[in-house]
Amino acid sequence: MAMVAGRAGVSGQTVSRVVNGSPRVDPSTRARVEQAMAELGYRPHRAARALRTGRTQTIGLVVTTLATVGNSRMLQATAEAAERRGYALTLITAVDDIGTAFARLQEQGVDGAIVLNEASALTRASDLPEGLRLVVVDAAPDNGFRVVSSDHAGGAAAATRHLLQLGHPVVHHLAGPAGSFAAAERERGWREALQAAGIDALPVVRGDWSAESGHAAGAPLTPATAIFSANDQMALGLIRALEDQGRRVPENVSVIGFDDVPDAANYRPPLTTIRQDFSTLAADAVATLVADIEGPASPPSDSPGAHLIATDLIERLSTREA
Incomplete structure (x- = not known):
């Protein structure tokens, strides 16, 4: 580090700040230090730094599965946010x-951990590890750990209102699995939107997030003219099941999903859906955890609004006026 400081014409403290990603370095100075590091072949030694600082600069990520689109996208987004x-x-x-x-x-x-989605239910049922800083993605606010969530209920309500505004008398719901926080919140948003419109909610049909379960839901949802699916994958299977019955989307049935997976715009028809901002969700989770790791200890927020990430309605061709 002394050689880098000499080559760049800065203090050793400035080199340390650059190495540790401190924002308190002028961009031109940072560039000069990074150029000197490259010329001298300098690489920070993570193990040595951990001995000195007591931190490993490593975050744990806990999942129950990577088979779901949400978890796999969150893994990618979290890895990118941590790297930054x-x-x-x-x-x-x-x-x-x-x-x-x-x-x-x-x-x-590890310096702390982020718990993703379905694993949040396991966290609530477990004794929290002493000394391990935690941020949980998609969970009810809890005094034991910090929480960052997408606005699942708000997105579901927007989807339901959209279908009602198109003139459909009632909106059916293809729900996610029991025990899932996201599924429960999306069902809550659907129910509250119907209640606000003075409409009684019909019994839900429940899937497991997969396209296969969406296809199986086609038969019990045959009478529907408008269906809100709790995710895009189930919507894909549902659309195929409806087409198998001779019911076209959106001519006979309007279908709206949730997540806005990368392929949603290429479904047939292109899927109207609720977009989750996975990049912002992951960045917020990482920022919350890093602030806890690097800053003074503070009590977790009990307000879901402090870390509630907005969702957006994306209108495509799978919905139309009744």
């Missing part, structure tokens, strides 16, 4: 016992 802040990512899969996952992360010396 100079943190590495360690992935742990928890199936039944999240306590074991937390213990493994602590053995690896």
Whole structure:
């Protein structure tokens, strides 16, 4: 570091700030230091830095599965957000016992952990690990850990209102699996929008997020003219099932999904859906955790509004006026 400082004409403290990603460095100075590092072949030694600072610059990520679109997109977005802040990512899969996952992360010396989506239910049922900083994505506000969530209920309500405004007398719901926080919030938003319009909610048909379960839902949803699907993959299977019955989308049935997966615009017909901002969700989760790691300890927020990420209605061709 002394050689880099001499080559760049700066202090050793400035080099340290550049290495640690501090914003308190002028861009031109940062560029000069980085050029000197490249010329001298300097690379920060993560293990040595961990001994000095007590931090490994590593974040744990806990999931139950990567088979769902939401989890896989969140993994990518979280890895990118962590990299921008100079943190590495360690992935742990928890199936039944999240306590074991937390213990493994602590053995690896991570500075904190982010728990994704379905794993949040396991976190609520587990004793929180002492000393491990946590941020949970998609969970009810809890005094034990910080929470960052998409506005699932608000997005579902927007989807339901959109279908009602198109003149449909009622909106059916293809719901996600029981026990999922996101599925429950999307169902809540659908119910509240119907209630606000003075319409009784019909019994939901429940899937498991997969296109296959959406296809299986086609038969019980045969009478519907408007369907809000809790995710895009189930909507894809549902549309095929409806077409198999001779019911065309949107001529006979309007269908709207949730997530806005990359392929949604290329469904046939292109899918009207609610877009989740996975990049912002991941960046907020990482920023919240890093602030806890690097800053003074503070009590977790009990307000979901502080870390509630907005969703957007994306209108395409799978919905039309009744």
